[in-house]
Amino acid sequence: MTSTTTTPPTTATTPSRPYTRRISPIERGYLNAAATGTPQLIQMVIEGEGTLDPDALRQAARAATLASPGLAVRRRGALWRADGPVPEVVELPADATPDTHPFFRRDLSVVTGPVCELGLIQGQSTKLAVRASHIVTDGRGLRQWIADLFRSLRGEEPAGCPDTVDDGHFRTMAGPVHPAPAATRLTGLPAVVGRGPAGERPLWLRRRVAAVPSGVTARAAAALSRHLATEEGRLIVPVDLRRHDPTVRSTANLTSQLVLGLHRDDSWKRIHSTLVRALIAKDEVAALERDFLRDNPFANNLSEARELDGSRFPCTAIISDHGEVDPRTYSTPAFRATSFATLPMLVPYAEMFLSACRVGVTTELTLSCRNRPGAREKAEELLTDMAEALGQ
Template sequence: MTPTAVRPYTRRISPIERGYLNAAATGTPQLIQMVIEGEGALDADALRRAARAATLASPGLAVRRRGALWRAGGTAPGVVELPGGTGTDHPFFHRDLPVVTGPVCELGLIPGERPRLVVRASHVVTDGRGLRAWIGDLFRALRGEEPEGCPDTVDDGHFRAAAGDVPPAPGAARLTGLPAILGRGPASGRPLWLSRRVPAGPSGVTARAAAALSRHLAGDTGRLIVPVDLRRHDPAVRSTANLTSRLVLDLRRDDSWKRVHGALVRALLAKAEVAALEGDFLRGNPFANSLDEARGLDGTRFPCTAIVSDHGEVDPGAYSTPAFRCTSFRTLPMLVPYAEMFLSACRTGGTTELTLACRDRPGARDAAGSLLTDIAEALDPRRGGPGGPPKDVPA
């Protein structure tokens, strides 16, 4: 009996992913970068073997663009060995990952007293949940365990159906630009990353951060984007694809975190992130309807004040081996053409890691530092208490 041929991993490029392709076409790299720091040692050759095993189980991290499809068949993510002490000014953190030629994912290993593993992937082909699933399998392979795998090839259309009845979204109105608050003048083209470690792990991180941000607005209003994982509508799906939609929330100067939290909860209950998928990306996008419009944003005004992404609780045991113990996990957010800044939060035990990305230009570092201090204080009102003040950490 002839064995049945296994169909190569192939999936359709979704409307969400086309939006990221358009953003990448403006010259702004669309990347997810996750940094795992710990104690002990990680071996580069063992990482290469583990990356192959993880990618066999989750082939979406070795795809290439072929017309309207993603097709697997590329090599597993490689491992770049970087010198000890390498910082985020190194070119490794800033080079793009081309989705036509690949690779769409790579690893950077930085040795030292507290070694770091950097996992970089194109946000065009994956999102935070998808990449964390692949990293989880990477560490399972390092521990000698079987990867769980993410073989599913569904796109956002699957979750529109899985979500059931969804109230229609209001008609998309063009969002006017809001005055920039983090510096002025020409930007370098690279993101400026500032990180802060907060000795607290409160609930409502997104709303608390947004309320702190509202005190820095240049006018009476601001605008927030909150990424939402569509997998919540069908938790059985195991996919590394970019399955993240967005909620758009208005901010008011000196806003209350409880009001923002209430608005966020109501939007989630209404499945507003699913309703947002119904609009045509080019004609219904409230931020920019063409590449020329996106490129025309000169940095003095932005349709979106901030993107805030809370990655939630991270289990350090999932990213540990007998020879390496994960002690912290954080991300390096990307620049988005229509958003002034991007804040990410990750919680490990009673600690929250914050990283803010913005354009590197005159005045930005001081303004962003002041903003990040206020956000950290909003997450840890005991500042100066038993946990001590929020701590700056190298980006």
């Protein structure tokens, strides 16, 4: 059942002084990717025991968005303005799953809004799916908003994310960095997961690993390296720019990227040390100095982006480690969260996207890739090897 209203959707702020910030270069990159027809979405799924009241969720969504209006923006020229609708709550059938229900596949418009919505599934267990446009937020930003959602459900005051800074602020706060190497167009690498034409829907596979090791990104990448179609691969690691100014509270998309080389049968310790050195050097900040239109290593315009036909990819995999998730953050007196996972999006220039998070004594892995002949079997094999690597 889909929730309906008899009044116009409420907005997050009053029209007199709306939250406004400029569209950043990072966000323009996601707008470009979305223009190829690939939805740019973050989807987080919380599962637990007990119940969540739909009307209480609607009230909590409004309270959380008043405190963090970046989740109710719409595009207004070169700006984001919080004059859009508050995230809606959609009540889904008890048997709805990401593989079967269109709710998990529909796009969110940054022009009309809403840019965020919630799907509530109440059956043998209760699941809350929170979906947001990755154009306007990132993993940290959305988790902050969800934390405020549950604060409101518990009768607490939301912490709020009112800041409007963009990546330029973090370039300043990071201090001096070495210039990034001259950008070169990254060549396509042969596909690893399946062959032949791909369907429009992503293939999502989850694996729960009974281990919480350090170096999750490097361990998973090393397992992947044993399946490369050639001697070389390429890894993208998202990096949260907020690390350069932890006082900033913002739901904006403040994630830059590190691009790392991968070798067949790579060592996780080598990958980990390479990643640590790049973080110490603040390479993700240096990359921001490049002009997006002229120096994009993946595609400089929509025509080039559309030429990525799915047989070769500049990037083998994106691996995003969301770190530790405390289930108590997403619990109420009537609902106890027991698991947290994401549904990674498809990216035009990356063959697959692996998301990881640690919940208690387990690590949740979710892999997304294009659904094509042989993809499910190969992706399951990859996840098995990654799970073994995390357990060692």
